[in-house]
Amino acid sequence: MQNTHAAIDLPSLRKQKILLLLERDGKVTAAELVEHFAVSPDTIRRDLGELAAAGLLQRVHGGALPRPKDTGKDFFTRVGETDAVKRHLAQLAAERVEDGQIVMFDSGSTTLQIARSLPLSLRLTVVTASPMIAIALADHPDVKVILAGGQLNPATLSTHGHDTVRLIQSIKADLLFTGVCALHPQVGMTSLHFDEVAVKQALLDSASQVVAVTMADKLGAVEPFVVAPCSRIHSLITEWHAPDIAAYEQLGLEVLRVDV
Numbered sequence: 001m002q003n004t005h006a007a008i009d010l011p012s013l014r015k016q017k018i019l020l021l022l023e024r025d026g027k028v029t030a031a032e033l034v035e036h037f038a039v040s041p042d043t044i045r046r047d048l049g050e051l052a053a054a055g056l057l058q059r060v061h062g063g064a065l066p067r068p069k070d071t072g073k074d075f076f077t078r079v080g081e082t083d084a085v086k087r088h089l090a091q092l093a094a095e096r097v098e099d100g101q102i103v104m105f106d107s108g109s110t111t112l113q114i115a116r117s118l119p120l121s122l123r124l125t126v127v128t129a130s131p132m133i134a135i136a137l138a139d140h141p142d143v144k145v146i147l148a149g150g151q152l153n154p155a156t157l158s159t160h161g162h163d164t165v166r167l168i169q170s171i172k173a174d175l176l177f178t179g180v181c182a183l184h185p186q187v188g189m190t191s192l193h194f195d196e197v198a199v200k201q202a203l204l205d206s207a208s209q210v211v212a213v214t215m216a217d218k219l220g221a222v223e224p225f226v227v228a229p230c231s232r233i234h235s236l237i238t239e240w241h242a243p244d245i246a247a248y249e250q251l252g253l254e255v256l257r258v259d260v
Contacts, residue, residue: 014039015047022057022066026220026244027186029063058222065187065222086215089237089258090114093177093213096235099123101174104203105133107158107196108179110213112136118143127171129159129199146171153195160195168202176207178233180214182221185247188230190223200227211235216242 014037021036022028033044052059058067090113097103100123105111107130115133118124123142128134134147150164178200181191189212191197204210210232216239230251238245240259249255 090117104173104176106179111177165202173207176210182223184222189227191225192223213237
């Protein structure tokens with residue numbers, strides 16, 4: 001950022017400009033804003049605090065990020081709204097599964113769609129903390145499903161807790177389809193639910209290859225609880241118009257963009 005603004009900028013105008021910079025850059029730092037607006041650190045801290053209190057951004061150490069995206073929709077609503085794009089992304093992900101593998105499925109409406117896209121002929125061992133995914137694979141004659149028990153989160157319809165994590169840690173899988181609540185190049189993978197974090201981290205630690213499949217609106221977003229850096233993901237499958245793809249590729253991710 002260049003210092004192009006005088007210190008006499010009105011507070012309301014300055015805050016509007018901060019939001020524009022945040023929309024453009026995907027993040028802002030307090031130090032850059034101090035230089036950009038030629039004001040004191042206390043002034044910028046106050047501006048960011050007021051914008052965060054109004055729900056317009058998310059304060060983080062040293063600056064701010066876009067506010068978390070929360071649709072307020074429950075799991076059954078999200079599943080019912082599965083569209084053609086998500087189905088196509090899921091089908092491409094399902095093609096990566098090879099006969100005889102041990103495959104882990106994180107919870108989520110997209111990973112559920114991937115499970116539903118698997119051919120009936122595959123021989124697999126599937127590990128998941130999602131009862132919905134376990135049920136979706138129940139009619140696959142050669143798929144052994146290991147359902148990690150624990151306390152059920154009614155918001156995500158997945159299990160969590162010590163028993164869930166311990167079972168996942170005891171298995172070494174060939175492939176993981178990880179759920180994506182939000183994925184930001186700098187912040188990494190984040191979740192809206194704190195009790196998901198330990199389960200997601202255990203899944204990441206237990207798989208040789210990690211594939212993330214997500215719609216474009218989850219990219220560049222940030223939720224409150226950090227799971228892992230983007231570098232823990234090997235492949236990202238998303239929509240063609242997804243933003244800032246180069247930032248993920250620079251982190252070493254294989255990115256497949258799909259034009260549906």
